[in-house]
Amino acid sequence: PPPPPHFFFHAHQAIADAQESRGLGDVYKRQLLNIAMTLERTFVAIKPDGVQRGLIAEILGRFETKGFKLVGLKQLTPSKELAEKHYGVHKDRPFFSGLVDFITSGPVVAMVWEGEGVIASARKLIGATKPLEAEPGTIRGDLAVNIGRNVIHGSDGSDTAVFEINLWFQENELVDWNPSDQAWRVE
Ligand code: DAT
Ligand code: MG
Numbered sequence: 001p002p003p004p005p006h007f008f009f010h011a012h013q014a015i016a017d018a019q020e021s022r023g024l025g026d027v028y029k030r031q032l033l034n035i036a037m038t039l040e041r042t043f044v045a046i047k048p049d050g051v052q053r054g055l056i057a058e059i060l061g062r063f064e065t066k067g068f069k070l071v072g073l074k075q076l077t078p079s080k081e082l083a084e085k086h087y088g089v090h091k092d093r094p095f096f097s098g099l100v101d102f103i104t105s106g107p108v109v110a111m112v113w114e115g116e117g118v119i120a121s122a123r124k125l126i127g128a129t130k131p132l133e134a135e136p137g138t139i140r141g142d143l144a145v146n147i148g149r150n151v152i153h154g155s156d157g158s159d160t161a162v163f164e165i166n167l168w169f170q171e172n173e174l175v176d177w178n179p180s181d182q183a184w185r186v187e
Contacts, residue, residue, distance in 0.1 A: 041071065041112055042119040042155045043164035044126075048106035050151035051075075055143060056109055059152060062125050062139055063113050067185040072112030072165075072174045078104050085167055095148070102148065110168045116186070119161050122154040 046059050064070065078086070083100045090096050113122060127138025131150050134141035144151045155161035165174075179185075 039114060040116065040118045040158070040161070041114045041165060042122050042161045043153075043168060044111045044113055044122055044155075045153040045168070046109040046111075047103060047149075047151055047153060048108060049102075049149045050143075051107045051109060053151070055151060058143070059139055060109070060111070063111075063122065066121070066125065068113040068115040068118050068121075069177075069179060069182075070111065071114045071176060072110070072169050074169075074173065075107050075109050077107050080104055082167065086164065098148065112165055112169060112174055119155055119158060123156060126152050126154045 044063065046056055050056065050059055060070075080100060083103045084091070087096065087099055087103070090099065115121075125139060127134030127140035129140075129150065130147050131140040131144035134144075136142060139152050140150050155164050
């Protein structure tokens, strides 16, 4: 099925704006189009261990200083239903019930980040699932030791990003905005 309309609303709107813009040079118009068409959003969550250990600012800062744009942010203790949907692909794995218990055990900080290539880049910033195998410099490589306490979640592809953003956030919780220094990040 096609992704829910609101996920791509911003990109579609931006593309339409670029195409319809009058009085702009072709080169500038093409730049606008390129930016609009490469916009991506991903879902990232600081798990209860990250929140309990006081790592919110550290983890959020990795994405902020990288230069991605924060478009959604909230803290909640996930319901069992939400957790089971979120980790639905793992429902037959032996660690599933423990994983659901863990993720529902306390507050989670849920985020949506936007930018070119943000889905794959967030996974790189996060590092390997097993923190002892995660490279130093990554969030898990720097901040965690155990697979069951690996402090952070990030969508693993465009389909899961759409699914997870819409699972965790309402449309009106996503805030589109233009960082005033964006021209110093993206040419
Ligand atoms: P990731 O979180 O890197 O996307 P995943 O989707 O394979 O990893 O698994 C989801 C989470 O489930 C993972 O962050 C930690 C937990 N998990 C995965 N494999 C596990 C295992 N073998 N034992 C215990 N927990 C596991
Ligand atoms: Mg995963």
